[in-house]
Amino acid sequence: MTDSALAGLVLTLGAVDARAGDATVTAATSLIHLSQISKTYDSGELAVQALREIDLEVRKGEMVAISGPSGSGKSTLMHILGCLDSPTSGRYLLDGQDVSAMSGFQLAGVRNRRIGFIFQTFNLLPKASLHRNVELPLLYAGVGSAERRDRAAAALSRVGLFERARHRPSELSGGQRQRAAIARAIVMSPSLILADEPTGNLDSKTGGEILQIFHEMHGRGETIVIVTHDPRIAEQCQRVVHIVDGRVETDSAGA
Numbered sequence: 001m002t003d004s005a006l007a008g009l010v011l012t013l014g015a016v017d018a019r020a021g022d023a024t025v026t027a028a029t030s031l032i033h034l035s036q037i038s039k040t041y042d043s044g045e046l047a048v049q050a051l052r053e054i055d056l057e058v059r060k061g062e063m064v065a066i067s068g069p070s071g072s073g074k075s076t077l078m079h080i081l082g083c084l085d086s087p088t089s090g091r092y093l094l095d096g097q098d099v100s101a102m103s104g105f106q107l108a109g110v111r112n113r114r115i116g117f118i119f120q121t122f123n124l125l126p127k128a129s130l131h132r133n134v135e136l137p138l139l140y141a142g143v144g145s146a147e148r149r150d151r152a153a154a155a156l157s158r159v160g161l162f163e164r165a166r167h168r169p170s171e172l173s174g175g176q177r178q179r180a181a182i183a184r185a186i187v188m189s190p191s192l193i194l195a196d197e198p199t200g201n202l203d204s205k206t207g208g209e210i211l212q213i214f215h216e217m218h219g220r221g222e223t224i225v226i227v228t229h230d231p232r233i234a235e236q237c238q239r240v241v242h243i244v245d246g247r248v249e250t251d252s253a254g255a
Helices: 003-024 074-081 104-114 130-140 145-158 174-186 204-219
Strands: 030-043 046-059 063-067 089-094 115-119 192-196 223-228 239-244 247-253
Touching: 030 074, 030 223, 046 074, 046 223, 046 247, 063 074, 063 204, 074 192, 074 223, 104 115, 115 174, 130 145, 130 174, 145 174, 174 192, 174 204, 192 204, 204 223
Parallel strands: 063 223, 063 239, 115 192, 192 223
Antiparallel strands: 030 046, 030 089, 239 247
16 A cells, blocks of 8 residues: 555544444543533422533443432432433443434333343332342343353352352342342443442441442443432542532542
């Protein structure tokens, strides 16, 4: 290839990369990038602004707490981070991909494959075994039965529940049910683990055990965002983002 042809190719690739970068490229270490995210809910003649121009960056491998009082907007922010809701304005890049303007069908795919959810109330199917609960995301993703079995067993082993795989949620303690919920969240090897008040229904000792699992996951390089109103939980995270009246009030180092 001649020097002039090579120069032309570089210019062409640069132009393509610049166009792609507008929608899909951020810093290599950034998993979450929020820019000027706002959310307004219309309630009859009253408009409620839940989030106001939120800017937030979460790097891959971080363990971040989003804290704030009731009504601060942290739950709305969690819904947007989890692709359960879309912002009224602003831009959300998840691992370099713009998800803020995706269709409902596209967001469903992102939720299933890219985000692992852990809820305060566990959200386990009461009549299904733990193994069945954990393998459900794999089933929705079209993973074959043999691979589903192996990956669900591995996820349950990671949280210390392999021997309980055939038990139903009603046969387990609250801590064990939350461990099962964690296993379900990690079975797809998601980019992001999003936990909403994960220790809210647990006593302090069991809650501490669940937090230890999160620390172990963080040690493996997994990215975890914990939404909590409890400052004791928030302080154990690497960073604490404090939300007040729909805005980021502080963003500081935690543990």
